[in-house]
Amino acid sequence: MNLHEYQARDLLRAQGIAMPDGGVASTPEEAEAIARRLGGTVVVKAQVHAGGRGKAGGVKLAKGAAEAKEHASRILGMQIKGLPVSRVLVVPAAEIASESYVGLIMDRETQRPVYMVSAAGGVDIEEVAAKTPEKITRLPVDPVYGLLPHQALGLAFTLYQDMAQVRAAARIIQQLWQVFTANGASLAEINPLVTTPAGEVLALDAKVVIDDNELDRRPDLAALRDESAEEPSEVAARRANLTFIKLDGNVGCVVNGAGLAMATMDLVKYYGGDPANFLDIGGSSNPEKVVNALRIITRDPNVKAILFNIFGGITRTDDVANGIVTATRQFDVGVPIVIRLTGTNEQEAVRILNAARMTALNDMDEAVEKVVALAREAA
Amino acid sequence: MSIFIDAGTRLVVQGITGRDGSFHARQMIAYGTQVVAGVTPGKGGQTFEGSVPVFNTVADAVRETGANTSVIYVPPSGAAGAIYEAADAGIALIVCITEGVPVLDMTRVMPYVRSRGARLIGPNCPGLITPGVAKVGIIPGNICAPGRVGLVSRSGTLTYEVVNHLTRNGIGQSTCVGIGGDPIIGTNFIDCLRAFEADAGTDAVVMMGEIGGTDEQNAAAFVKAHLTKPVVGFIAGQTAPKGRRMGHAGAIISGSSGTAEEKMEAFAAAGIAVMKRPVDVVALLRDRLG
Incomplete structure (x- = not known):
């Protein structure tokens, strides 16, 4: 789960990381009041889960409270990459002498959290990693012992020469470990970590991503989810315990299992179609899930035909068949449905569908070809 | 075996x-x-x-x-x-x-x-099965048949889809292993490839990968360096968008790395026969097993 910058800032400050003061506003007046309290020049930043906020006009410098209010009124309600901006962060404009990058990321290969530290900060770190990897120092950390003091110091020495700055940076690097482990993060980064002309070391911008698997045991973190910043159909799907990602095509897909769901989308593309979504109904058998899945998919006006691809293992195909029949009785699906099912209780499933004057196919390729043709006819 | x-x-x-x-x-x-x-x-x-x-x-x-x-x-x-x-x-x-x-x-x-x-x-895996001998986990036993093709996969139902094609076409399996869809797992592709290479009861290996991470690329390099048995591979998620977790915690394209394209290229470069569709597994294996 992605956090907004202002939420990430709170997590960093809770561990004592030095950051400039600031505040979050959802109205222009609130932004004005924060700017007045901070005094001087401030930055008004859109809080939205999208990169390229600056380029989209979502980050503005304001020379005082009145200008901050003006910028806030323009940014609030803006759409950045299709996502509405409902909050802005107001922070003092820092004077910057140097910019560095400090990140901590869960690394699959070493199976450990890995620090990535670079004196080339303030820019897209992925670009630095791709073009000049030698500018990034990497350090995998043994999670049993955590970041050891000499390791923090060693990383800080790659950033600064001045001993006071090295010690300040080492402290921040150490505190970032606490941010990561105390919140079950999969990413915690400071970009940029700056020095001011006065020699201070400060974290200017923060990004934190929480491992979704932590949310069940951490209701405090789960509460940070901002559903207004997400695609409404994806919010509805999550509430219905479905994994759903909206795409731009016109073939709706309902599949059990993430790997088979991806392979089904790929096969739709292979046969010349375009998938409208990723949807995994999961392993448990539950007709209600199928009804919810159909409701969510049919809300997308782009969808011209729907494919069910169910390989029954734990999932009972008769439960899925019952769900399809129930859904079509509850509301008008409006587009043709192609059903492929095989595996657990397949014969019973076919009987249920036939009784409702529907048919089922047994072969995945045949079903995908058929649904792609139907979507094309309707388009 | x-x-x-x-x-x-x-x-x-x-x-x-x-x-x-x-x-x-x-x-x-x-x-x-x-x-x-x-x-x-x-x-x-x-x-x-x-x-x-x-x-x-x-x-x-x-x-x-x-x-x-x-x-x-x-x-x-x-x-x-x-x-x-x-x-x-x-x-x-x-x-x-x-x-x-x-x-x-x-x-x-x-x-x-x-x-x-x-x-x-694992975790987050369907377990494994040695057809006709033992099953540990949740892979449906009725779709498997004893034989000499080893299978290793990051997913569950996609594995069933491929195993089903094999069994229906008379190609039995030595062992099918679902290694799981999480970022950190106990046994990876290479561990399974090494074991299949050493197993006298396995003649060929099917490897089912997906987007995210570099496990498949590392496995491809291992195949090239160490495997004498033919390998057939598949990558799910060719149509997946960047930066979105596709169900599995590990199935996410970050930046420009972990894409299906990158992985399929790595497979091809290592001499692994790449399936375009799950059903292709049958013809590709027949070609290589004679």
Whole structure:
């Protein structure tokens, strides 16, 4: 789960990381009041889960409270990459002498959290990693012992020469470990970590991503989810315990299992179609899930035909068949449905569908070809 | 012949009295797996299905029954604890089916498992099956058939799809292993490829990968350097958008790395025959097995 910058800032400050003061506003007046309290020049930043906020006009410098209010009124309600901006962060404009990058990321290969530290900060770190990897120092950390003091110091020495700055940076690097482990993060980064002309070391911008698997045991973190910043159909799907990602095509897909769901989308593309979504109904058998899945998919006006691809293992195909029949009785699906099912209780499933004057196919390729043709006819 | 599980597998089911644990314990027993014990703390002394003794701890189960393999069906909050317990009790092969185990837990679990000399498969995996001999996990036994093709996969139902094609076309399997869809897993592609290469009962390997990470690329390099047996591969997620988690915690394209295209190229460069569709597995294997 992605956090907004202002939420990430709170997590960093809770561990004592030095950051400039600031505040979050959802109205222009609130932004004005924060700017007045901070005094001087401030930055008004859109809080939205999208990169390229600056380029989209979502980050503005304001020379005082009145200008901050003006910028806030323009940014609030803006759409950045299709996502509405409902909050802005107001922070003092820092004077910057140097910019560095400090990140901590869960690394699959070493199976450990890995620090990535670079004196080339303030820019897209992925670009630095791709073009000049030698500018990034990497350090995998043994999670049993955590970041050891000499390791923090060693990383800080790659950033600064001045001993006071090295010690300040080492402290921040150490505190970032606490941010990561105390919140079950999969990413915690400071970009940029700056020095001011006065020699201070400060974290200017923060990004934190929480491992979704932590949310069940951490209701405090789960509460940070901002559903207004997400695609409404994806919010509805999550509430219905479905994994759903909206795409731009016109073939709706309902599949059990993430790997088979991806392979089904790929096969739709292979046969010349375009998938409208990723949807995994999961392993448990539950007709209600199928009804919810159909409701969510049919809300997308782009969808011209729907494919069910169910390989029954734990999932009972008769439960899925019952769900399809129930859904079509509850509301008008409006587009043709192609059903492929095989595996657990397949014969019973076919009987249920036939009784409702529907048919089922047994072969995945045949079903995908058929649904792609139907979507094309309707388009 | 097979890898990881065989006729000598003596299985303890952790969480045997739970909803999922009891259902799948019955299925594994029906398949002929030697389920020698179950573990549910507080239910020690009971008997499951009139034949399998239930213990309070894995250590008790190992001492009383000689269990050497465990399968875990406990909720995510208890899964890491269950793995530690199995490793501590001297279990050699631990299979964790549970989905949703926090990744930070896994960073601490893995060094512990290694220090005890155990192998972990999963978490968030369907387990494994040696057709006709033993199944540990949730792979439906009826779609498998004994034979000489090894299969390793990051997913569940996509594995069933491919196994089904194999079986219907008369191509049996030595062992099918689902290694799991999480970012940190106990057994990776290379571990399975090495085992299949060494297994006299395996003639060819099918490798089912997906987007995210670099496991498939590393596996391709391993195939090129070390495998004498033919390998057929598939990558799911060619149409997946960047930066979105496609169901599996590990299936996410970050930046420009971990794409299906990159992985398919790595496969091809290593001499792995790349399937465009799951059904292609049959023709590609026939070409290579003669």
